[in-house]
Amino acid sequence: MKQGRGRGQDQSGDSERQQRGATVIDVAARAGVSAMTVSRVINGQGRVKAETREAVERAIAELAYVPNVAARSLVRSTELRIGVVYSNPSATFMSDFLTGVYEEASARGARLILVKGEGGQPPSEESLRELVRSGVLGVLVTPPLGESPRVLRILGEAGLPIAAVGAYGTTGVIRVRIDDRKAACEITRLLIGLGHRRIGFVLGNPDQSASAERMAGFHDAVREVEGVETMVVAGDYRYESGLVAGEQLLGSDNPPTAIFASNDEMAAAVVSVAHRRQLHVPDELTVVGFDDTTAAVMLWPPLTTVHQPVHRLAKEALGLLVRKIASGADGAAEGRDVILDHEIVVRQSSAPPSGGSARG
Structure with missing residues (x-):
């Protein structure tokens, strides 16, 4: 499939290529x-699968490509192009993330090529393969796509180095994240320490490992104290899902006195539901979130939340990716796990329970 598509596109440009001569990008397409994989085959460096090496050598022969001195140092001779694959349903998370990526790319002289999926879903296979053919030297992937088998398979087959923010358990990938379980446990302990014994929890995207880690941290803290009652409802990190979750929790027969939502956008939605029900936050209901994005401070009262350094996570991941590209390390080489510090930020949305339940 890959070779058939490449030949069809190359035939239409044969006359042009004969005039200018084939390039590394032409061979890669x-x-x-990826262009980096072509460079490894030419230079005999790094680990390249036999099947991939044969495909590259066949393309070199078909295109009559002649490596030159510049091509032998691809990182120096080619513009540093980095792909960014994203489809995060949280607008505030993506805003902070992309700010960090752009700052780091500017500092390193990298050009970013963005590929977007919709609604938390991966981009199409054709979009991903087009990204590979564009000559990017590495790819930065945002949650939840850092755990998408399809995304990782297509990029991995191309031999591209990959950095994923917020990912767990993926092999051969640079992973940059915080300790979600520990952070969730700490903010739940805060609620229990304030005296709350009926606590609601709003889940995140079920396809994302960080969601399970945050729920595990919530239960870790609850198990430490006798007599804590919990209510767990589904969410997916979108504001709309937080509205549904807030109605479920606050409309129950014995609603919680505190609600921990797995991100700030869902927490902001819960606050909106509380206001609609004429509940005062935090006197009658405590609400806390996770991420510390701009959503945490754009509502009243501002949220108590877990500070996940999204901006720094993005910069760190891109920096590590660029260093891996410069080192010439094989894209499929063993990955690494980088865990950054988090912080509990206490604002005006949390307080001890008033003595009665939140009014349904």
């Missing part, structure tokens, strides 16, 4: 791999 014909073979269906």
Whole structure:
């Protein structure tokens, strides 16, 4: 499939290529791999699968490509192009993330090529393969796509180095995240320490490991104290899901006195539901979130939340990716796990319970 598509596109440009001569990018497009993989085959460096090497060598022969001195140092001779694959349903998370990525890219002289999926879903396979053919030297992936088998398979087959923010358990990938379980446990302890014994929890995206880690941290803290009652409802990190979750929790027969939502946008939605029900936050209901994005301070009262350094996570991931590209390390080499510090930020949305339940 990859080779057939490449040949069809190359045939239409044969006359132009004969005039200017084939390039590394042309070879990469014909073979269906990254330009960095072509460079490894030419230079005999790094680990390249036999099947991939054969495809590259066949493309070199078909295109009559002649490596030159510049091509032998691809990182120096080619513009530093980095792909950014994203589809995060939280607008405030993506705003902070992309700010960090752009700052780091500017500092390193990198050009970013963005590929977007919709609604938390991966981009199409064709979009991803087009990204590979564009000559990017590495790819930065946002949650939840850092755990998407399809995304990782397509990029991995091309031999591209990958950095994923917020990902767990993926191999051969640079992973940059915080300790979600520990952070969730700490903010739940805060609620229990304030005296809350009926606590609601709003789940995040069920396809994302960080969501399970945050729920595990919530239960870790609850198990430490006798007599804590919990209510867990579904969410997916979108504001709309927080509205539904807030109605479920506050409309129950014995509603919680505190609600921990797995991100700030859902927490902001819960506050909106509380206001609609004429509940005063925090006197009658405590609400806390996770991430410390701009959503945490754009409502009243501002949220008590877990500060996840989204801006720094993005910069760190891009920096590590660029260093891996510069080192010439194989894209499929063993990955690494980088865990940054988090912080509990206490604002005006949390207080001891008033003595009665939140009014339904």
